[in-house]
Amino acid sequence: MIGRGILAAVFRRGALSLLTLVLLSMVIFAGGQLLPGDVGRSILGPLADARAVAALNHQLGTDAPPVLMYLRWVGGLLHGYMGMSYAYRSPVAPFIGHALTKSLALAAVTLVIVIPLSIGAGIMAALYRGRWQDRAVTLGGLSLTVVPEFVSGILLILVFGVWLRLLPISANTRPGTGLPEQLRHLILPSLPLVLILFGYIARIARAGMVEALDADYTRTATLKGLRRRAVLFRHVLRNALLPTITVIAAQTSYLLGGLVVVETLFRYQGIGSLILTAARGKDYPMMEAGILTVGAAYILSAIAADMVIAALDPRAKAAQR
Amino acid sequence: MKPLERLARPGFLLGFSIVLFWVICALFGGFLEPQNPYADDLMNALAPPSAAHWFGTDQIGRDIFSRIIAGAAPILSVAPAATFLATLCGTALGLVTGYAGGWIDALLSRLIEVILALPLIVVALLVLVALGPSSLNVTLVIALVFTPIIARTVRSATITECKLDYVPAAQLRDEGALHIMFVEILPNILPPIMVEVTVRLGYAIFTVASLSFLGFGIQPPSPDWGLTIAENYGLIVGGYGWTVGFAALATASLVVGVNLVAEGLAEAFG
Numbered sequence: 001m002i003g004r005g006i007l008a009a010v011f012r013r014g015a016l017s018l019l020t021l022v023l024l025s026m027v028i029f030a031g032g033q034l035l036p037g038d039v040g041r042s043i044l045g046p047l048a049d050a051r052a053v054a055a056l057n058h059q060l061g062t063d064a065p066p067v068l069m070y071l072r073w074v075g076g077l078l079h080g081y082m083g084m085s086y087a088y089r090s091p092v093a094p095f096i097g098h099a100l101t102k103s104l105a106l107a108a109v110t111l112v113i114v115i116p117l118s119i120g121a122g123i124m125a126a127l128y129r130g131r132w133q134d135r136a137v138t139l140g141g142l143s144l145t146v147v148p149e150f151v152s153g154i155l156l157i158l159v160f161g162v163w164l165r166l167l168p169i170s171a172n173t174r175p176g177t178g179l180p181e182q183l184r185h186l187i188l189p190s191l192p193l194v195l196i197l198f199g200y201i202a203r204i205a206r207a208g209m210v211e212a213l214d215a216d217y218t219r220t221a222t223l224k225g226l227r228r229r230a231v232l233f234r235h236v237l238r239n240a241l242l243p244t245i246t247v248i249a250a251q252t253s254y255l256l257g258g259l260v261v262v263e264t265l266f267r268y269q270g271i272g273s274l275i276l277t278a279a280r281g282k283d284y285p286m287m288e289a290g291i292l293t294v295g296a297a298y299i300l301s302a303i304a305a306d307m308v309i310a311a312l313d314p315r316a317k318a319a320q321r
Numbered sequence: 322m323k324p325l326e327r328l329a330r331p332g333f334l335l336g337f338s339i340v341l342f343w344v345i346c347a348l349f350g351g352f353l354e355p356q357n358p359y360a361d362d363l364m365n366a367l368a369p370p371s372a373a374h375w376f377g378t379d380q381i382g383r384d385i386f387s388r389i390i391a392g393a394a395p396i397l398s399v400a401p402a403a404t405f406l407a408t409l410c411g412t413a414l415g416l417v418t419g420y421a422g423g424w425i426d427a428l429l430s431r432l433i434e435v436i437l438a439l440p441l442i443v444v445a446l447l448v449l450v451a452l453g454p455s456s457l458n459v460t461l462v463i464a465l466v467f468t469p470i471i472a473r474t475v476r477s478a479t480i481t482e483c484k485l486d487y488v489p490a491a492q493l494r495d496e497g498a499l500h501i502m503f504v505e506i507l508p509n510i511l512p513p514i515m516v517e518v519t520v521r522l523g524y525a526i527f528t529v530a531s532l533s534f535l536g537f538g539i540q541p542p543s544p545d546w547g548l549t550i551a552e553n554y555g556l557i558v559g560g561y562g563w564t565v566g567f568a569a570l571a572t573a574s575l576v577v578g579v580n581l582v583a584e585g586l587a588e589a590f591g
Contacts, residue, residue, distance in 0.1 A: 150530075151572045275443065
């Protein structure tokens with residue numbers, strides 16, 4: 001019985017995500033292929049000969065009706081074919097795969113730093129509610145959240161890279177460099193993203209913690225004589241951190257957007273700088289595939305967060321029954 | 322305590338002073354700049370900070386202090402213009418969907434979900450590649466993305482208001498739907514709209530600055546801070562940190578200032 005309920009919920013969730021993905025592909029296609037108007041003209045420039053423009057459009061397949069072009073694109077995607085890059089004259093997929101691996105490494109370093117840091121700060125703020133530690137975490141965290149990545153990135157490079165010479169400025173390493181050294185090169189690029197995410201996650205962790213500390217079950221646990229440490233770890237934390245998981249997943253979107261800026265600043269060849277390079281060179285298939293990958297990654301992380309919550313939270317299981 | 326008294330807190334006052342400082346620079350920069358922010362002086366290129374050039378000079382010898390002051394104007398015109406446009410459209414859309422409900426409601430929430438699935442920077446890039454980068458296009462793109470987000474806030478506030486007695490009372494008096502929405506409901510939901518608008522302004526500044534850094538925002542030879550950093554950050558390794566450091570500090574102070582104001586408003590009226 002329970003199994004069927006969960007199955008139905010997963011199915012509904014999947015169907016909604018699929019719908020979002022389809023709408024997303026339409027938005028991206030509209031932005032990438034329809035908005036520029038004449039793709040051939042946009043690549044060759046205003047001075048090019050009309051026949052050359054028409055020939056290029058025919059060669060690229062961009063002289064077909066928009067609906068047909070969209071269906072061709074989506075049909076290709078369903079077969080794992082993401083299109084042909086205008087700039088490199090070769091399939092887009094390997095570029096995306098390579099860039100995605102690099103971006104995932106950067107994102108992983110960011111999350112490994114930010115999750116313990118922000119949850120710890122959130123818990124501390126909740127335990128010192130109303131005192132200066134609390135104000136420092138909430139107001140300081142929120143202020144850091146709004147500083148653009150390239151601004152904090154510049155300041156971090158100046159302080160840690162140029163003046164103190166503690167961390168390497170470049171995200172790139174020579175081929176054959178060991179993993180620890182590669183990771184060390186990713187610390188400075190990940191810090192601007194850490195600063196952005198810290199405020200959000202700490203704030204939600206604090207709110208969840210405050211709610212759990214005030215809850216009846218916490219009072220019951222305290223009154224039945226459990227030690228404070230046991231109350232905190234067995235009762236408060238388990239309940240307090242659930243909403244935090246959702247927020248971390250929701251922030252993945254900002255994380256991926258931040259990659260565009262951070263990868264540009266640190267000259268790191270990830271999916272963000274791939275999208276930007278494609279955008280600058282009007283390599284529409286590459287740009288569309290990159291953006292769709294980012295959107296799909298976001299939708300997947302939201303689904304993953306839902307499943308983790310369903311597995312951890314007895315109430316979510318009950319609601320599905 | 323009255324809301325205005327609750328605003329008199331150190332965080333809000335600090336944020337307000339910072340924003341006021343930059344607004345004055347944006348409005349009266351021409352009188353405050355010691356030198357012409359566009360005049361190059363190749364003999365004095367990349368000069369470190371000194372009495373003659375407080376913040377040093379850039380690659381072609383332009384005075385960075387003057388360019389920082391002049392750089393307040395571009396960002397403080399594009400970002401507020403985008404926010405203002407989005408507020409107008411978003412408030413109208415939110416009032417209508419909240420008051421009328423129905424299928425528009427469902428459509429709006431699906432649209433927001435799709436927009437939020439992509440990072441704002443990426444959506445903006447997508448549109449700006451097609452339309453070409455310019456201050457006007459940046460304004461339009463940000464307004465376009467913020468409209469449904471503001472509409473969502475207005476919509477939920479409108480739905481709450483519709484349950485109060487004065488709305489059915491106005492309907493019984495046979496007042497028109499437009500009158501009820503804009504004359505009866507709108508004044509009552511101004512506080513949440515104001516808070517949302519300040520928060521959005523912060524994000525608009527964030528986005529405009531980032532787009533300028535990426536080359537898709539405000540265009541040269543503007544003294545815009547994001548653009549300044551884009552033009553000079555390759556020089557950091559050479560030890561010319563002043564060419565980008567002051568622009569970074571200026572941007573950071575502006576966004577933090579706006580955010581402190583937003584936070585203060587949210588605490589007082591939210």
